[in-house]
């Protein structure tokens with residue numbers, strides 16, 4: 033199946049995906065209502081971006097007592113049915129990655145639904161860090177990258193520079 | 196509003212003009228309504244991606260606050276709607292009167308960023324020359340011209356955007372690509388994947404600095420010192436392009452002698468960047484020569500030593516061997532269209548263009564007048580009065596320095612006409628406001644010099660009763676008696692045919708190339724076979740032209756104002772103008788979902804400075820400079836984001852105009868740029 037995956041080493045933290053995602057649903061923005069998150073850690077100077085991986089054995093789906101979480105027949109996305117969701121929050125507790133959140137206005141759980149197959153975040157990712165594709169494509173991209181020359185990240189002269 | 200679309204349903208490929216990178220988009224029309232904007236897949240600028248601003252073009256087009264009828268200001272300051280015919284008749288009668296009573300030179304035009312691009316500038320320049328005045332102004336005199344001049348003075352050309360993905364080492368100075376030029380992020384990521392080193396120099400640590408090998412945080416306005424330090428490093432270690440210096444450079448000895456004092460320790464003392472970091476950057480340049488990309492954004496030119504800093508970096512690029520390289524300084528060739536500007540065929544005679552005496556280089560090279568000096572002319576303190584002004588979607592009441600003076604000056608005009616979409620702070624001062632068309636309502640030529648590609652945008656929709664920018668100029672010109680001669684084309688489409696005529700390309704051809712049309716293959720390394728387009732034909736490390744004007748022959752480094760003058764009353768240094776991703780200068784603040792992301796103005800502070808003043812995050816404070824005060828919310832940043840003593844405020848807020856604090860009288864002697872990024876201020880708690 034196709035999922036949204038991230039080439040972490042291409043993300044420059046513009047946050048356009050967060051915005052496009054939040055705008056998509058609510059035409060509004062607050063960081064709590066997005067389904068993709070760009071974490072910038074200023075202490076360690078790192079960027080890490082995360083979204084739902086549409087797990088094969090989705091724990092959120094199993095945890096849901098009302099069967100409000102199902103698979104979209106067209107995209108295979110793990111989706112929440114707004115009408116069936118009782119807002120018990122079990123799925124949020126179950127998800128190991130924090131990729132479901134609670135909408136306190138609607139009192140339901142909300143997560144990435146792959147925008148019915150045209151994910152906005154991917155469309156709005158200018159650096160090309162986000163892809164909507166089979167996960168094996170990420171593996172291929174990584175294999176390809178590991179075959180390229182790379183430098184160490186170094187604030188002080190790296191070994192190669194000292195020579 | 197009554198909207199017409201050329202097709203009822205379907206997809207029209209065109210370009211986004213919500214910022215100046217101009218990505219290719221598909222506009223979706225359903226039932227004659229603009230229903231969506233998605234990326235166009237095959238344009239090399241954005242390769243099938245867009246940013247969230249693009250879709251907001253629909254919000255802009257249908258915005259409930261959009262001005263759709265000409266407005267005239269009444270005695271009491273309120274506005275009444277009038278017809279186009281009446282507005283154009285009255286405006287032209289008043290222009291005629293000004294010309295007859297006081298002379299054509301008492302009228303000027305001012306081009307902004309909002310309406311179009313290449314043609315917007317061309318029409319404004321053409322109109323004012325045909326009218327008989329030398330006074331063309333633009334927003335470029337506070338953004339763009341400094342870089343243009345800095346590059347032209349050394350090499351005679353400027354390629355604004357190098358091919359980053361061809362570099363071995365990229366040095367970014369005073370720019371934040373994810374926000375300022377979103378499509379650059381793809382090139383930077385491509386480069387990084389190939390092992391390219393990245394060095395980011397900025398007084399503000401933007402998130403993308405986390406992506407760099409080295410992030411260095413200079414005091415604002417000290418980039419020139421680092422540039423000289425790196426030049427010195429290359430010369431001292433003997434690692435510079437000797438062949439280039441021998442064959443294509445004038446003034447090498449002069450810069451070599453001057454560079455000597457810029458030891459790493461001296462650079463550290465001037466800029467606050469550690470000596471060993473300076474040396475490490477120097478080593479990285481040596482290791483990656485000649486594949487060096489040095490790119491400076493607007494950060495450098497907003498200082499009174501900006502052009503010299505930029506010249507220094509251009510010299511550094513050349514010494515590292517980047518002249519003519521894809522990743523460095525190569526000279527793109529223009530398409531060779533017809534010229535809208537009349538600067539060559541109808542040069543101004545008579546009165547001096549405003550500001551040429553003070554900033555001769557700006558006028559000489561850019562054929563453009565100095566906006567800050569224009570305020571003095573409006574206030575009767577110039578060689579002659581400036582009495583009438585037509586502003587095409589610029590917003591100087593927000594974005595020019597010293598707002599109190601700008602407002603006073605604009606209010607003193609006999610005639611102020613503003614062509615814009617909304618009631619901006621500038622429009623509020625106008626006698627007449629003409630409704631403007633968005634980029635979706637016109638066909639305009641767009642160039643990507645770096646790619647030597649041209650696009651023609653499509654008219655996607657029109658609004659009944661709103662005439663496009665070309666028609667505004669033409670209608671005024673006709674009423675003033677020079678329309679038939681200088682604006683003979685019936686509409687913008689006819690203008691496009693005329694512009695393309697000398698090139699052999701046609702409107703149809705360009706319509707069939709939404710991916711852009713490559714008009715000439717790029718040639719690199721042109722300096723090996725041709726002279727450079729400078730007066731001497733060589734790289735001018737020392738400029739005889741500047742020397743003869745009494746300006747710095749070599750780009751001498753002068754510490755910025757805030758490092759030269761200490762004043763206990765104003766112990767902090769304010770930088771302005773760091774971009775916000777969903778705004779574009781003063782635009783987009785009225786788009787509600789964007790406003791939720793950036794709800795109100797904030798002054799960014801270092802935690803230690805806030806603690807020292809016992810200020811909490813979110814607290815209201817007064818920021819005070821010698822020119823004025825601004826009351827806004829404090830945002831305490833991570834300690835690494837700003838240096839101690841530096842505070843930052845966004846420049847485009849309509850309701851919190853930071854330019855009440857900035858200065859218009861401390862200018863770069865070459866470009867005339869104001870001091871926007873090194874303003875001494877103090878912060879006080881606001882008592883409730």
Ligand code: SF4
Pocket residue numbers: 211212213214215216217218241244245246247248249376377378
């Ligand atoms: S970067 Fe965004 S606003 Fe700028 S042209 Fe591209 S899509 Fe439009």
